[in-house]
Amino acid sequence: TTQAAVIGAGIAGIATAIRLAVKGYAVEVLEANAYPGGKLSSFQLGDYRFDAGPSLFTLPQLVDELFVLAGKKPTDYFQYQKLPETCRYFYEDGTRFVADAEPEKLAQTLEKYLGEPAESTRRHLRDSALKYDITERLFLHRSLHKLGTYLNRDALKGYLNLHRLDAFRTMNRANSTRFKDPRTVQLFNRYATYNGSDPFRTPATMNIIPHLEYNVGAYFPAGGMVAITNSLVRLAEDLGVQFHYQTPVRRIVTEGNRVTGLEVPAGFRPFGLVVSNMDVVSTFRKLLPTAKPPERILRQPKSSSALIFYWGINRRFSELGLHNIFFSQDYPTEFRYLFDKKTIHADPTVYLNITSKYEPSDAPADGENWFVMVNAPANDGQDWDALIATTRANIIQKLSRLLGADVASLIACEAVLDPRLIESRTSSAQGALYGNSSNNRFAAFLRHANFSSQFRNLYFVGGSVHPGGGIPLCLLSARITAGLV
Ligand code: FAD
Known part of the structure; x- marks a missing residue:
């Protein structure tokens, strides 16, 4: 052997x-x-357990x-459940809603809360599925660097449909054309960040991503x-x-x-x-x-990196779910800061993940384990200590405002992950989360x-x-x- x-x-x-x-x-x-x-990976901070990095699980x-x-029964090793909702969204104008995992229900929710015609959402998710199918044939299942990849029926079918991938305009351009409410555009633009990209630059092909979350499903692993x-x-x-x-x-x-x-x-x-x-x-x-x-x-x-605050919180919030997004007021500026200025805007979109919603043992009975993440530029030697201090204050202000609570006073313990640490702990170039952008x-x-x-x-x-x-x-x-x- x-x-x-x-x-x-x-x-x-x-x-x-x-x-x-x-x-x-x-x-x-x-x-x-x-x-x-x-x-x-994962770590423990006092009575709180945290997943260190990824929080969204698709394609189980x-x-x-x-x-x-390997000839084994998967459930003997690994169990997971399908999530009934994908994310809870909070906007600065006071709009908030729970995005249902089911495409039709999502379409209804966006119509109800954002005035977005349900048909636009339906079409978007159908298109997303179609694009995914083409991409999967061409890119995801094979080496791109072997001739055989280009010479089979599956690939051929992919080429015939290449124009449908919408690679010649940006994700934001496509989404702004499709949706009438800027909040819906922002919601679907955010999927660019799932591979560390900028919705104002990445091709509309990346609109394949919502297909995974809505049509296929998001999951949570037991433990x-x-x-x-x-x-x-x-x-x-x-x-x-x-x-x-x-x-x-x-x-x-x-x-x-x-x-x-x-x-x-x-x-x-x-x-x-x-x-x-x-x-x-x-x-x-x-x-x-x-x-x-x-x-x-x-x-x-490189793709973007992240700045994460792991907070043991000594209160429970019934309005929060497993995945929560607190959107910035100005998405184009937020991304200009990330990819041009290579820094973090004063009003960043905040992602809050709370596994104790599904795994109660991850936090004390009267608390929650908050994984609070904002997108950060890849490490170029920025003054991270200063950036962490200002961003921390900005996040606390934003969450306190949108949740109507004094968040700072609820933090029982804290750990921080920044691009430097991601780089030193995993050797990823510049601490990028997803390799190249x-x-x-x-x-x-x-x-x-x-x-x-x-x-x-x-x-x-x-x-x-x-x-x-x-x-x-x-x-x-x-x-x-x-x-x-
Ligand atoms: P890595 O996880 O990068 O591991 C590489 C390993 O190699 C490390 O253990 C390192 O120590 C080891 N190593 C490196 N050099 C050496 C050496 N010389 N000798 C020995 N060992 C070495 N993905 C999702 O799907 N959903 C998400 O929600 C999500 N969110 C994320 C949030 C954060 C904060 C981060 C950091 C990533 C996120 N990702 C997410 C991306 C996902 O985590 C990565 O794409 C994936 O885990 C990368 O796996 P990998 O096998 O490439 O290697």
Whole structure:
């Protein structure tokens, strides 16, 4: 059997390890941190539990698929429920409503609260489904960098419909044409941020994203988001995969056009196959200093990052749900600050996630665990300490105003995550959440392939390579990579 190494126990690394183990490889996962999951991990702060990164879970079948592949029953490892509502929205003008997960009900809600004709929402979600179908055939299930991808019936059907992807105008342009109320435009523009992009630049193709939340559904894993990581680690271990924590890989050792092994703190370890789940920019810059770096790809602008305040709150709010959005007054300015000025506007859109709504043990009986996040620019050496202090004050003011409560006095304990920390904890270039941004229509073609063109037994997987960031795409990247192996 070939000894295979996966560098990094991010979600894509774990999924790749599982797939390789099923194929018969002897797999070892080398992880720098003391815990698995990378961005998809969890921590405890006093009596409050927090998911550290991702909070929205779509396409759970991509997780289930791994258990089935290994001949196991998914529910023996992992359970989740479909959410009845997707998000609670709060606007500065006092408008607030709960967005139902069911497309028809959403259409009715937007008509009732925003005066948006229900037919516009129906059409938007139908279009979203159609675009998703085309994208899926062309981009999501295959390597973009192998000829075979372009020569099959599925792909052909995709090309014939390429014009429907709406790649030649921006998401905001398309949404402003479709919807009459600016608040509806803002609601659907926000989906650009699901892959760290700017709705005023990203192509309208990204209107595929609401399809996942409404037509397919949003879910919540029992035990919180970290259950995705933990259940897959358990599956991998049951398949014989060995995890080595606190084992940062220092070098990928090569000879001619092959990788021969890895340099870890304990010395050289030979491997016949290496898959890097480390961010591809860091993999080239830090682990392959003598290889020829694919500069054009590595230098693509990065997606946004995030600033997160984890607050243990000692009160309960019945008007809040699992996912809550407090919109900014001025969306174009907010994004100009993020992507041009590379800073955070004084009135940012605030995302508030509260898992204790579904997992009561995540907070004391009379409290809630608040995960409070605003979009932040990728790390360019900004004065983060100053930015954190002002943004914290701005967020507290905004939430206090919109909730009619003195939020500052309710914070029992606090932790903070900023782009610097995201970068140092997971090696992601500039702390970007989703690798390269999708702010131009060629982005899909400017992500690194899932294989190396220089070294025959080296592969890449995860949010910084094809097909992109976010849990579902990371799981798809593991499927594509294992397929190529
Ligand atoms: P990562 O999670 O980046 O992990 C890489 C791993 O490799 C890390 O564990 C790191 O320690 C390890 N590593 C790096 N270098 C080395 C080395 N040299 N040696 C050994 N180990 C190494 N996605 C969603 O789907 N929904 C969301 O709601 C969502 N929200 C997010 C919110 C935040 C705050 C963040 C940070 C991300 C969010 N994402 C979300 C994105 C999602 O978390 C990522 O796309 C995904 O988790 C990335 O997984 P990955 O496998 O690429 O690797």
